[in-house]
Amino acid sequence: MICKEVHKKMNSYLSEKLNKATFNEFELHLKDCASCRQIISEVKNTMTLADRTEELSADPFMFTRIQAQIENRSTERNRSWQKVLQPIAVTMIMLVGLFAGVSLGSKYYNDSLQLNANEYVLESEDEEIYLNALAYESIETFLLTDN
């Protein structure tokens, strides 16, 4: 048997599915061929590891760690709410301030307009001339007169 043939039959050899004659030939080849022998031995050794169970022991602080993580998570959750709520609250306060400012200002403006229109009544023609001097006497005429 040559290496190529042996390679093809390795899986059957490891699964113990070779007939006696082929098995003997296979074994004979393994005696002479170091590399084929190494392949078979590495596969066997590695497969043995699959059956070996490595067991970890319990961690005495596991519960404390889990508890701390649950508590941290609820604090973080509150913080994340804070992060969302804070800008909303600030914007709301600013909008309320702006609205209050605008409504107060417009109220004062309307009041002052109402005061001018309703409460101030011209009492005489002299007063009207006095208040509207420019309309009655232009500045140029005023400067050209002697007295």
Place this chain on the structure above:
Amino acid sequence: MTEQDIVSGIKSGDQKAFRFLVDKYQKMVLNTCFQFVKDEDDAKDLTQDVFIEVFDSIHKFRGDSKLMTWLYRIAVNKSLNFVQRNKRKRLFGNLESFFSSGNFNDESSDTYNADKPLDDTERSKYLYQAIESLSQNQRIAFSLHNLDGISYAQIADVMNVSVSSVESLIHRAKVNLQKRLLDFYKNNIE
């Protein structure tokens, strides 16, 4: 404390019941996760996640299956998700190193040094790579079967399949592992 006492205790916020659950099943969950991730620290982190998940979703547990089966399922799902995430991370890491240096830095395809005799740590690494390449069901059945004290019937309950399916999955997993290891060593020992 019976299983029912533990469940109803946790549902009503009893810390003692939750502590009892963690103490009783911690080792089982830890070793289940370890079978899939093969790293002690990762297995411990996953165990924490499993119990937090139990704490959060105990109200969903209706008692149709055993509490232990439910724990196994959560542990298996969490571990498989972790392995999947890790694979993706490794892939992106390799792509990143390829684009930055022009070479793949693939840790998963370690090369075999034929001149140096192998030790069990290296063999375990190759074995783990071979296990990672199995189909998901074969992998779950094979990994759970390696746990101490778990029966085929329990594995069947966890996987929601028949006992004969579990036997067949484990058998096929072993055959495939052997084939993959043979291919690996044939390619590296010449």
